[in-house]
Amino acid sequence: MNPSKQTNNLTVPLAWLLYSIVCYLIFLTTFLYLIGFTGGVLVPKTINDGPAVDWPLAALINGLLMIMFGIQHSLMARRSVKNAMAALIAPVAERSTYVLLSSLVLGVMFWLWRPIPYTVWEIEAAWAKALLSGLFWLGWVIVLLATFLISHFELFGLKQAIDHWRNTPQKAAIFKTPLFYHLVRHPMYLGFLIAFWATPHMTAGHLLFALGMSVYLFMGARFEERDLVRLFGERYRRYQRDVGMIMPRLRKRHR
Template sequence: MNLDNNRTARAIGLVYSACCYVVFLITCLYLIGFVGNVAVPKNINDGPLVAWPVAALINCALILLFGVQHTVMARTGFKQWLAAIIPTSVERSSYVLLSSLVLVLMFWLWQPMTFTVWKVETTWAKALLIGLFWLGWGIALLATFLIDHFELFGLKQVIDRWRKPTPQAPVFRTPLLYKIVRHPLYLGFLIAFWATPYMTSGHLLFAIGMTVYVFIGASFEEKDLVRLFGERYRRYQQEVSMILPWSKTRKKDPE
Protein backbone atom coordinates (compact mmCIF):
# COMPACT_ATOMS: atom_id res chain seq x y z
CA MET A 1 0.00 0.00 0.00
CA ASN A 2 1.40 3.37 -1.04
CA LEU A 3 0.91 5.88 1.76
CA ASP A 4 1.70 8.79 -0.53
CA ASN A 5 -0.96 8.10 -3.18
CA ASN A 6 -3.87 6.27 -1.52
CA ARG A 7 -6.21 8.56 0.42
CA THR A 8 -7.00 6.02 3.14
CA ALA A 9 -3.35 5.16 3.48
CA ARG A 10 -2.46 8.87 3.69
CA ALA A 11 -4.90 9.13 6.59
CA ILE A 12 -3.08 6.24 8.27
CA GLY A 13 0.17 8.10 7.72
CA LEU A 14 -1.33 11.20 9.33
CA VAL A 15 -2.43 9.23 12.40
CA TYR A 16 0.96 7.51 12.56
CA SER A 17 2.83 10.84 12.48
CA ALA A 18 0.52 12.32 15.11
CA CYS A 19 1.22 9.35 17.38
CA CYS A 20 4.98 9.75 16.80
CA TYR A 21 4.68 13.40 17.76
CA VAL A 22 2.81 12.56 20.99
CA VAL A 23 5.50 10.00 21.87
CA PHE A 24 8.13 12.66 21.21
CA LEU A 25 6.37 15.20 23.47
CA ILE A 26 6.11 12.74 26.35
CA THR A 27 9.73 11.67 25.90
CA CYS A 28 10.95 15.26 25.75
CA LEU A 29 9.09 16.16 28.93
CA TYR A 30 10.56 13.11 30.63
CA LEU A 31 14.05 14.13 29.42
CA ILE A 32 13.63 17.49 31.14
CA GLY A 33 12.66 15.75 34.38
CA PHE A 34 15.36 13.10 33.96
CA VAL A 35 18.19 15.63 33.61
CA GLY A 36 16.76 18.17 36.05
CA ASN A 37 15.67 15.71 38.75
CA VAL A 38 12.10 17.01 38.42
CA ALA A 39 8.90 14.97 38.94
CA VAL A 40 9.82 11.75 37.12
CA PRO A 41 9.91 8.18 38.50
CA LYS A 42 13.61 7.83 37.64
CA ASN A 43 16.04 10.68 37.15
CA ILE A 44 19.71 10.72 36.17
CA ASN A 45 20.82 9.99 39.76
CA ASP A 46 18.25 7.31 40.59
CA GLY A 47 18.57 3.53 40.56
CA PRO A 48 20.57 0.74 42.18
CA LEU A 49 24.29 1.39 42.32
CA VAL A 50 26.77 -0.80 40.45
CA ALA A 51 30.55 -0.59 40.24
CA TRP A 52 31.45 2.72 38.61
CA PRO A 53 33.44 1.17 35.68
CA VAL A 54 30.37 -0.91 34.77
CA ALA A 55 28.07 2.10 35.13
CA ALA A 56 30.38 4.27 33.01
CA LEU A 57 30.58 1.59 30.30
CA ILE A 58 26.80 1.17 30.10
CA ASN A 59 26.16 4.92 30.11
CA CYS A 60 28.79 5.57 27.42
CA ALA A 61 27.22 2.83 25.28
CA LEU A 62 23.79 4.47 25.64
CA ILE A 63 25.16 7.89 24.65
CA LEU A 64 26.97 6.32 21.69
CA LEU A 65 23.79 4.55 20.56
CA PHE A 66 21.89 7.84 20.72
CA GLY A 67 24.59 9.66 18.76
CA VAL A 68 24.92 7.00 16.07
CA GLN A 69 21.16 6.71 15.58
CA HIS A 70 20.74 10.49 15.32
CA THR A 71 23.70 11.01 13.03
CA VAL A 72 23.12 8.08 10.67
CA MET A 73 19.36 8.55 10.24
CA ALA A 74 19.78 12.28 9.55
CA ARG A 75 22.14 11.73 6.61
CA THR A 76 20.90 12.13 3.04
CA GLY A 77 22.15 8.71 1.97
CA PHE A 78 20.20 6.96 4.72
CA LYS A 79 17.07 8.96 3.91
CA GLN A 80 17.33 7.88 0.26
CA TRP A 81 17.69 4.26 1.35
CA LEU A 82 14.74 4.60 3.72
CA ALA A 83 12.60 6.16 0.97
CA ALA A 84 12.68 2.82 -0.82
CA ILE A 85 11.05 1.19 2.20
CA ILE A 86 8.63 3.79 3.60
CA PRO A 87 6.93 6.86 2.09
CA THR A 88 8.93 10.06 2.25
CA SER A 89 6.03 11.81 4.01
CA VAL A 90 6.52 9.69 7.14
CA GLU A 91 10.32 9.48 7.04
CA ARG A 92 10.79 12.34 9.50
CA SER A 93 8.16 10.98 11.87
CA SER A 94 9.90 7.61 11.86
CA TYR A 95 13.17 9.33 12.71
CA VAL A 96 11.47 11.17 15.58
CA LEU A 97 9.87 7.96 16.86
CA LEU A 98 13.10 5.98 16.83
CA SER A 99 14.96 8.85 18.49
CA SER A 100 12.33 8.91 21.23
CA LEU A 101 12.59 5.15 21.74
CA VAL A 102 16.38 5.37 22.05
CA LEU A 103 15.91 8.04 24.74
CA VAL A 104 13.40 5.81 26.54
CA LEU A 105 15.99 3.04 26.48
CA MET A 106 18.50 5.48 27.95
CA PHE A 107 16.12 6.46 30.76
CA TRP A 108 15.51 2.80 31.56
CA LEU A 109 19.10 1.53 31.48
CA TRP A 110 20.99 4.59 32.71
CA GLN A 111 23.19 3.74 35.69
CA PRO A 112 23.53 6.34 38.46
CA MET A 113 27.02 7.53 39.35
CA THR A 114 26.54 9.57 42.47
CA PHE A 115 29.98 10.97 43.26
CA THR A 116 29.46 14.71 43.84
CA VAL A 117 31.35 16.94 41.41
CA TRP A 118 29.77 20.13 42.72
CA LYS A 119 26.82 21.03 44.91
CA VAL A 120 25.75 24.65 45.13
CA GLU A 121 24.05 25.56 48.38
CA THR A 122 24.02 29.37 48.12
CA THR A 123 20.43 30.41 47.47
CA TRP A 124 21.06 32.98 44.73
CA ALA A 125 23.58 30.78 42.89
CA LYS A 126 21.29 27.77 43.08
CA ALA A 127 18.40 29.84 41.73
CA LEU A 128 20.62 31.15 38.93
CA LEU A 129 21.60 27.64 37.81
CA ILE A 130 18.00 26.42 37.96
CA GLY A 131 16.97 29.48 35.95
CA LEU A 132 19.65 28.72 33.35
CA PHE A 133 18.40 25.13 33.15
CA TRP A 134 14.90 26.29 32.24
CA LEU A 135 16.28 29.01 29.96
CA GLY A 136 18.15 26.34 28.02
CA TRP A 137 14.97 24.37 27.39
CA GLY A 138 13.17 27.60 26.49
CA ILE A 139 15.85 28.46 23.92
CA ALA A 140 15.62 24.97 22.44
CA LEU A 141 11.82 25.17 22.16
CA LEU A 142 11.88 28.66 20.67
CA ALA A 143 14.51 27.57 18.13
CA THR A 144 12.21 24.86 16.80
CA PHE A 145 9.37 27.34 16.23
CA LEU A 146 11.65 29.92 14.61
CA ILE A 147 12.32 27.50 11.78
CA ASP A 148 9.30 25.15 11.56
CA HIS A 149 8.48 23.12 14.66
CA PHE A 150 5.97 20.84 12.98
CA GLU A 151 8.19 20.15 9.98
CA LEU A 152 11.13 19.41 12.27
CA PHE A 153 9.09 16.75 14.06
CA GLY A 154 7.34 15.27 11.04
CA LEU A 155 3.75 16.57 11.16
CA LYS A 156 3.94 19.15 8.38
CA GLN A 157 5.08 16.55 5.85
CA VAL A 158 2.03 14.33 6.24
CA ILE A 159 -0.35 17.29 6.45
CA ASP A 160 1.10 18.69 3.23
CA ARG A 161 0.77 15.28 1.61
CA TRP A 162 -2.88 15.12 2.71
CA ARG A 163 -3.57 18.52 1.18
CA LYS A 164 -1.33 17.84 -1.85
CA PRO A 165 0.23 21.31 -1.98
CA THR A 166 2.65 22.29 -4.68
CA PRO A 167 6.15 21.20 -3.56
CA GLN A 168 8.37 24.15 -2.68
CA ALA A 169 12.13 24.42 -2.59
CA PRO A 170 13.72 24.90 0.85
CA VAL A 171 14.09 28.56 1.82
CA PHE A 172 17.17 29.76 3.70
CA ARG A 173 16.17 31.94 6.67
CA THR A 174 17.93 33.20 9.79
CA PRO A 175 15.21 34.44 12.17
CA LEU A 176 16.06 35.94 15.57
CA LEU A 177 18.31 33.46 17.43
CA TYR A 178 19.71 32.20 14.14
CA LYS A 179 21.39 35.57 13.70
CA ILE A 180 23.38 34.87 16.88
CA VAL A 181 24.33 31.21 16.39
CA ARG A 182 23.71 28.82 13.53
CA HIS A 183 22.31 26.11 15.82
CA PRO A 184 20.42 27.70 18.75
CA LEU A 185 18.60 24.42 19.35
CA TYR A 186 21.90 22.79 20.27
CA LEU A 187 22.93 25.79 22.35
CA GLY A 188 19.73 25.42 24.37
CA PHE A 189 20.44 21.74 24.96
CA LEU A 190 23.98 22.45 26.13
CA ILE A 191 22.81 25.06 28.62
CA ALA A 192 20.14 22.69 29.97
CA PHE A 193 22.55 19.76 30.26
CA TRP A 194 25.24 21.70 32.13
CA ALA A 195 23.24 24.10 34.31
CA THR A 196 22.59 22.29 37.57
CA PRO A 197 23.23 23.12 41.23
CA TYR A 198 23.99 19.44 41.89
CA MET A 199 26.41 17.84 39.45
CA THR A 200 27.16 14.17 39.99
CA SER A 201 29.73 12.15 38.07
CA GLY A 202 26.88 10.46 36.17
CA HIS A 203 25.34 13.79 35.19
CA LEU A 204 28.79 15.04 34.21
CA LEU A 205 29.33 11.99 31.99
CA PHE A 206 25.95 12.62 30.37
CA ALA A 207 26.73 16.31 29.81
CA ILE A 208 30.16 15.59 28.33
CA GLY A 209 28.89 12.80 26.10
CA MET A 210 25.97 14.81 24.78
CA THR A 211 28.22 17.83 24.22
CA VAL A 212 30.58 15.73 22.11
CA TYR A 213 27.60 14.40 20.15
CA VAL A 214 26.19 17.90 19.62
CA PHE A 215 29.39 19.18 18.03
CA ILE A 216 29.90 16.06 15.91
CA GLY A 217 26.26 16.01 14.82
CA ALA A 218 26.32 19.72 14.01
CA SER A 219 29.41 19.25 11.85
CA PHE A 220 27.65 16.56 9.79
CA GLU A 221 24.54 18.73 9.56
CA GLU A 222 26.62 21.67 8.34
CA LYS A 223 27.88 19.61 5.40
CA ASP A 224 24.30 18.77 4.42
CA LEU A 225 23.31 22.44 4.66
CA VAL A 226 26.23 23.51 2.48
CA ARG A 227 25.14 20.98 -0.14
CA LEU A 228 21.57 22.28 0.08
CA PHE A 229 22.17 26.05 0.12
CA GLY A 230 25.67 26.31 -1.35
CA GLU A 231 27.51 29.62 -1.20
CA ARG A 232 24.75 31.32 0.79
CA TYR A 233 25.32 28.95 3.68
CA ARG A 234 29.10 29.27 3.41
CA ARG A 235 28.74 33.03 3.88
CA TYR A 236 26.49 32.36 6.87
CA GLN A 237 29.20 30.13 8.35
CA GLN A 238 31.70 32.97 8.02
CA GLU A 239 29.39 35.50 9.64
CA VAL A 240 27.77 33.55 12.53
CA SER A 241 29.23 31.13 15.09
CA MET A 242 28.08 27.52 14.95
CA ILE A 243 26.84 26.86 18.51
CA LEU A 244 28.58 29.04 21.07
CA PRO A 245 27.75 32.74 20.65
CA TRP A 246 31.26 34.05 20.16
CA SER A 247 31.46 37.14 17.98
CA LYS A 248 32.77 36.64 14.47
CA THR A 249 34.18 39.36 12.27
CA ARG A 250 31.98 39.90 9.27
CA LYS A 251 34.05 39.61 6.12
CA LYS A 252 33.81 42.57 3.82
CA ASP A 253 33.41 42.17 0.09
CA PRO A 254 36.46 43.33 -1.86
CA GLU A 255 36.10 46.85 -3.18
Protein backbone atom coordinates in the same frame (compact mmCIF):
# COMPACT_ATOMS: atom_id res chain seq x y z
CA MET B 1 -13.03 7.15 -10.82
CA ASN B 2 -13.16 3.68 -9.32
CA PRO B 3 -14.74 4.04 -5.81
CA SER B 4 -12.29 1.61 -4.25
CA LYS B 5 -9.34 3.51 -5.75
CA GLN B 6 -10.78 6.82 -4.53
CA THR B 7 -11.20 5.39 -1.03
CA ASN B 8 -7.60 4.16 -1.08
CA ASN B 9 -6.39 7.59 -2.21
CA LEU B 10 -8.06 9.08 0.86
CA THR B 11 -7.20 6.32 3.34
CA VAL B 12 -3.46 6.10 2.74
CA PRO B 13 -2.70 9.81 3.40
CA LEU B 14 -4.93 9.68 6.48
CA ALA B 15 -3.06 6.61 7.74
CA TRP B 16 0.29 8.40 7.33
CA LEU B 17 -1.12 11.46 9.09
CA LEU B 18 -2.25 9.34 12.05
CA TYR B 19 1.16 7.64 12.09
CA SER B 20 2.91 11.03 12.16
CA ILE B 21 0.65 12.27 14.96
CA VAL B 22 1.50 9.19 17.05
CA CYS B 23 5.23 9.69 16.35
CA TYR B 24 4.96 13.34 17.36
CA LEU B 25 3.17 12.52 20.61
CA ILE B 26 5.84 9.94 21.45
CA PHE B 27 8.51 12.55 20.74
CA LEU B 28 6.72 15.13 22.90
CA THR B 29 6.48 12.68 25.81
CA THR B 30 10.17 11.78 25.43
CA PHE B 31 11.20 15.44 25.24
CA LEU B 32 9.29 16.27 28.43
CA TYR B 33 10.80 13.22 30.12
CA LEU B 34 14.29 14.37 29.08
CA ILE B 35 13.68 17.67 30.89
CA GLY B 36 12.61 15.81 34.02
CA PHE B 37 15.41 13.25 33.66
CA THR B 38 18.18 15.86 33.57
CA GLY B 39 16.53 18.28 36.00
CA GLY B 40 15.33 15.72 38.53
CA VAL B 41 11.71 16.86 38.39
CA LEU B 42 8.37 15.06 38.04
CA VAL B 43 9.63 11.79 36.55
CA PRO B 44 10.00 8.38 38.23
CA LYS B 45 13.64 7.92 37.16
CA THR B 46 16.13 10.77 36.88
CA ILE B 47 19.78 10.93 35.88
CA ASN B 48 20.75 10.20 39.50
CA ASP B 49 18.32 7.29 40.03
CA GLY B 50 18.46 3.61 39.15
CA PRO B 51 20.12 0.36 40.21
CA ALA B 52 23.49 0.94 41.87
CA VAL B 53 26.52 -0.69 40.21
CA ASP B 54 30.25 -0.04 40.48
CA TRP B 55 31.12 3.25 38.81
CA PRO B 56 33.37 1.75 36.06
CA LEU B 57 30.50 -0.50 34.94
CA ALA B 58 28.03 2.38 35.19
CA ALA B 59 30.33 4.59 33.10
CA LEU B 60 30.67 1.83 30.48
CA ILE B 61 26.91 1.24 30.28
CA ASN B 62 26.12 4.95 30.10
CA GLY B 63 28.84 5.58 27.53
CA LEU B 64 27.51 2.81 25.29
CA LEU B 65 23.98 4.21 25.62
CA MET B 66 25.14 7.65 24.46
CA ILE B 67 27.12 6.12 21.59
CA MET B 68 24.01 4.16 20.56
CA PHE B 69 21.99 7.37 20.51
CA GLY B 70 24.67 9.26 18.61
CA ILE B 71 25.02 6.57 15.94
CA GLN B 72 21.27 6.25 15.40
CA HIS B 73 20.67 9.99 15.41
CA SER B 74 23.52 10.79 13.03
CA LEU B 75 23.24 7.87 10.61
CA MET B 76 19.53 8.28 10.03
CA ALA B 77 20.08 11.94 9.17
CA ARG B 78 22.50 11.07 6.34
CA ARG B 79 21.22 11.20 2.78
CA SER B 80 22.39 7.67 1.93
CA VAL B 81 20.38 6.22 4.83
CA LYS B 82 17.35 8.32 3.87
CA ASN B 83 17.55 6.94 0.34
CA ALA B 84 17.68 3.39 1.70
CA MET B 85 14.69 4.07 3.95
CA ALA B 86 12.70 5.27 0.92
CA ALA B 87 12.53 1.64 -0.22
CA LEU B 88 10.84 0.66 3.04
CA ILE B 89 8.55 3.56 3.92
CA ALA B 90 6.81 6.37 2.10
CA PRO B 91 8.90 9.57 1.82
CA VAL B 92 6.14 11.47 3.66
CA ALA B 93 6.83 9.36 6.76
CA GLU B 94 10.62 9.47 6.65
CA ARG B 95 10.99 12.35 9.13
CA SER B 96 8.34 10.97 11.49
CA THR B 97 10.10 7.59 11.52
CA TYR B 98 13.41 9.30 12.31
CA VAL B 99 11.73 11.16 15.19
CA LEU B 100 10.08 7.95 16.42
CA LEU B 101 13.28 5.90 16.46
CA SER B 102 15.26 8.72 18.10
CA SER B 103 12.61 8.94 20.81
CA LEU B 104 12.67 5.17 21.39
CA VAL B 105 16.47 5.14 21.67
CA LEU B 106 16.28 7.97 24.21
CA GLY B 107 13.67 5.95 26.09
CA VAL B 108 16.07 3.01 26.25
CA MET B 109 18.73 5.38 27.59
CA PHE B 110 16.41 6.58 30.36
CA TRP B 111 15.53 2.99 31.23
CA LEU B 112 19.06 1.55 31.32
CA TRP B 113 20.96 4.59 32.63
CA ARG B 114 22.98 3.84 35.77
CA PRO B 115 23.64 6.59 38.34
CA ILE B 116 27.15 7.59 39.42
CA PRO B 117 26.26 9.53 42.56
CA TYR B 118 29.66 11.03 43.46
CA THR B 119 29.31 14.79 43.83
CA VAL B 120 31.42 16.92 41.48
CA TRP B 121 29.98 20.21 42.72
CA GLU B 122 27.06 21.24 44.88
CA ILE B 123 26.04 24.88 45.17
CA GLU B 124 24.73 25.93 48.56
CA ALA B 125 24.05 29.66 48.09
CA ALA B 126 20.35 30.26 47.44
CA TRP B 127 20.98 32.94 44.80
CA ALA B 128 23.40 30.70 42.89
CA LYS B 129 20.96 27.78 43.02
CA ALA B 130 18.23 30.02 41.67
CA LEU B 131 20.54 31.29 38.92
CA LEU B 132 21.51 27.80 37.76
CA SER B 133 17.92 26.57 37.93
CA GLY B 134 16.87 29.59 35.87
CA LEU B 135 19.57 28.84 33.29
CA PHE B 136 18.39 25.22 33.13
CA TRP B 137 14.86 26.29 32.22
CA LEU B 138 16.15 29.01 29.91
CA GLY B 139 18.07 26.37 27.97
CA TRP B 140 14.88 24.37 27.34
CA VAL B 141 12.98 27.52 26.35
CA ILE B 142 15.72 28.29 23.80
CA VAL B 143 15.49 24.74 22.43
CA LEU B 144 11.72 24.95 22.00
CA LEU B 145 11.68 28.48 20.58
CA ALA B 146 14.44 27.61 18.13
CA THR B 147 12.27 24.84 16.65
CA PHE B 148 9.32 27.20 16.18
CA LEU B 149 11.51 29.92 14.66
CA ILE B 150 12.21 27.62 11.72
CA SER B 151 9.37 25.11 11.37
CA HIS B 152 8.57 23.07 14.45
CA PHE B 153 6.00 20.76 12.86
CA GLU B 154 8.13 20.18 9.76
CA LEU B 155 11.16 19.40 11.92
CA PHE B 156 9.19 16.65 13.66
CA GLY B 157 7.39 15.28 10.60
CA LEU B 158 3.84 16.52 11.09
CA LYS B 159 3.77 19.16 8.37
CA GLN B 160 4.82 16.67 5.70
CA ALA B 161 1.96 14.34 6.63
CA ILE B 162 -0.59 17.18 6.79
CA ASP B 163 0.48 18.48 3.37
CA HIS B 164 0.27 14.95 1.95
CA TRP B 165 -3.21 14.49 3.41
CA ARG B 166 -4.34 17.83 1.96
CA ASN B 167 -2.58 17.04 -1.34
CA THR B 168 -0.54 20.23 -0.95
CA PRO B 169 2.74 20.33 -2.90
CA GLN B 170 5.90 20.43 -0.81
CA LYS B 171 7.65 23.80 -0.96
CA ALA B 172 11.39 24.16 -1.43
CA ALA B 173 13.40 24.83 1.73
CA ILE B 174 13.79 28.52 2.51
CA PHE B 175 16.97 29.91 4.05
CA LYS B 176 16.12 32.20 6.98
CA THR B 177 17.84 33.37 10.16
CA PRO B 178 15.21 34.67 12.62
CA LEU B 179 16.04 35.93 16.13
CA PHE B 180 18.50 33.46 17.77
CA TYR B 181 19.79 32.46 14.34
CA HIS B 182 21.42 35.89 14.03
CA LEU B 183 23.64 34.94 16.98
CA VAL B 184 24.41 31.25 16.36
CA ARG B 185 23.75 28.86 13.52
CA HIS B 186 22.40 26.14 15.83
CA PRO B 187 20.61 27.82 18.76
CA MET B 188 18.78 24.58 19.56
CA TYR B 189 22.12 22.92 20.33
CA LEU B 190 23.16 25.90 22.44
CA GLY B 191 19.94 25.52 24.43
CA PHE B 192 20.70 21.84 25.03
CA LEU B 193 24.22 22.68 26.24
CA ILE B 194 22.89 25.24 28.72
CA ALA B 195 20.24 22.82 30.01
CA PHE B 196 22.65 19.89 30.36
CA TRP B 197 25.31 21.86 32.27
CA ALA B 198 23.25 24.24 34.41
CA THR B 199 22.66 22.37 37.64
CA PRO B 200 23.34 23.28 41.28
CA HIS B 201 24.20 19.64 42.02
CA MET B 202 26.49 18.02 39.46
CA THR B 203 27.08 14.32 40.05
CA ALA B 204 29.64 12.23 38.19
CA GLY B 205 26.81 10.56 36.26
CA HIS B 206 25.32 13.90 35.24
CA LEU B 207 28.79 15.15 34.27
CA LEU B 208 29.32 12.08 32.07
CA PHE B 209 25.96 12.72 30.39
CA ALA B 210 26.72 16.42 29.87
CA LEU B 211 30.17 15.68 28.43
CA GLY B 212 28.99 12.88 26.17
CA MET B 213 26.01 14.79 24.80
CA SER B 214 28.12 17.93 24.34
CA VAL B 215 30.62 16.01 22.22
CA TYR B 216 27.76 14.57 20.18
CA LEU B 217 26.13 17.99 19.67
CA PHE B 218 29.34 19.47 18.23
CA MET B 219 29.92 16.41 16.05
CA GLY B 220 26.29 16.31 14.91
CA ALA B 221 26.39 20.00 14.04
CA ARG B 222 29.40 19.37 11.77
CA PHE B 223 27.53 16.65 9.89
CA GLU B 224 24.42 18.83 9.64
CA GLU B 225 26.47 21.71 8.27
CA ARG B 226 27.52 19.60 5.29
CA ASP B 227 23.89 18.99 4.35
CA LEU B 228 23.05 22.67 4.76
CA VAL B 229 25.95 23.75 2.54
CA ARG B 230 24.78 21.22 -0.05
CA LEU B 231 21.24 22.60 0.19
CA PHE B 232 21.90 26.36 0.28
CA GLY B 233 25.37 26.63 -1.25
CA GLU B 234 27.30 29.90 -1.09
CA ARG B 235 24.58 31.62 0.91
CA TYR B 236 25.13 29.21 3.79
CA ARG B 237 28.92 29.50 3.47
CA ARG B 238 28.62 33.27 3.99
CA TYR B 239 26.42 32.55 7.02
CA GLN B 240 29.14 30.26 8.36
CA ARG B 241 31.71 33.02 8.01
CA ASP B 242 29.55 35.60 9.79
CA VAL B 243 27.88 33.62 12.59
CA GLY B 244 29.22 31.15 15.17
CA MET B 245 28.14 27.53 14.92
CA ILE B 246 26.94 26.91 18.49
CA MET B 247 28.66 29.59 20.56
CA PRO B 248 28.18 33.28 19.62
CA ARG B 249 31.23 35.04 18.23
CA LEU B 250 32.40 38.12 20.10
CA ARG B 251 33.21 39.78 16.81
CA LYS B 252 32.80 38.95 13.15
CA ARG B 253 35.66 37.56 11.14
CA HIS B 254 37.32 39.81 8.60
CA ARG B 255 36.58 38.61 5.09
